[in-house]
Amino acid sequence: MPDYIVPDSTLYKDEESYTLYDSKDNGIYVGIVRKSIEVEDVGTKYLVEYFSNGSQVPISCVPMTRFNSPYNFEEIRYKPWLRGPATSELLPKGAVSTYDMRDGDVVIVASINGDGREGVILGTIKHPSRETMTEEETLAYYSVYNGLETKIDPEGAYTVTFQGAPLNDAAPIPPGLREVEEVKYNTVIAGSFFGFDNTGSFTADVSNELGTNMIKLTRDPAGGSIMIESGKNIISIAGTPALGELSVTTDAYKVEVLESEMKATTTMKFEALQMSIKGTQVAIGNDTIELVDGLLQILDGIGQVVVTSPVGTCTPIMASPQWASNITPLITKLNTLKGSL
DSSP states (O other), X not given: OOOOOOOOTTTSOOTTTTHHHHOOXXXXXXXXXXXXXXXXXXXXXXXXXEEETTEEEEEEEEEOOSOBOSSSBOOOOOOOXXXXXXXXXXXXXGGGSOGGGOOSOEEEEEEETTEEEEEEEEEEOOOTTSOOOSOTTOOOEEEXXXXXXXXXXXXXXXXXXXXXXXXXXXXXXXXXXXXXXXXXXXXXXXXXXXXXOTTSOEEEEOOBTTBOEEEEEEOOTTOOEEEEEETTEEEEEEEOSSOEEEEEEOSOOOOOOSSOOOOOSSOOOOOOSSOOOOOSSBOOBOSSOBHHXXXXXHHHHHHTOOOEETTEEOOOGGGSHHIIIIIHHHHHHHXXXXXXX
């Protein structure tokens, strides 16, 4: 006889009615970051849109990083294409168009534990609006994040270039009716860089159209060098392990120190249209004689000279009135100047 009693659903499980409940979403999808969401005790989550069977499906995702402990971690902010008011009235018609009309990060997402409502961003892929920057069949690296460009070329040279934040990234909502425009930077501040060339030499350069400002450390097996250039000022430190060389080129040179010493093993040459040396005490000479002390000895010797005339000897020269008024003050001044070697 047929059973006309409906089984109690709390006691009898109908597999067909539980199909949706038991289903798992184990797919991996390509999507675009729509917006970021700050969640308390969780951090930043991203609403990612992906296409499935002709429909655009939103999924809440967390980003995956290489490591993440309380002491060792990595964070990165993905770029959403929707920035600002999110009401449907403000969204342009192209808001749900192809990715080349939206400037968000194009990402790969997968569901967490098969739950289609929660996902994880596994990584990113190339955005269709930009050209590939690395060349075919080369081993190279190129990245740009918020205007900071990092590049490793096929010869191993490494360069980091500062461009500043993009100027055309301020609009809260992209046009949506045309492709994403090429990035634009502030040329007044852009262009500073540092890095290694393919010889291992290092350069840091913040030059602009007004002048050169750079530091370069050249690596050379025969003898490296360090060059600092700022405007018309150039300092070069070079040479070999056996012989070093330092040169300074500038328009005006001024040094203020508490104590200083310069010593040349062979020769030292000073050349100028005018030269002045000033000090409380000055010593010029060698191991045999000091110049100021020699002048004092000469003056003292001249003052003691006794001249013999046809009528007999005269008084010493220092006894004359002119000596006391003219020469004695000079001797006193020279004594204050005299130093020691």
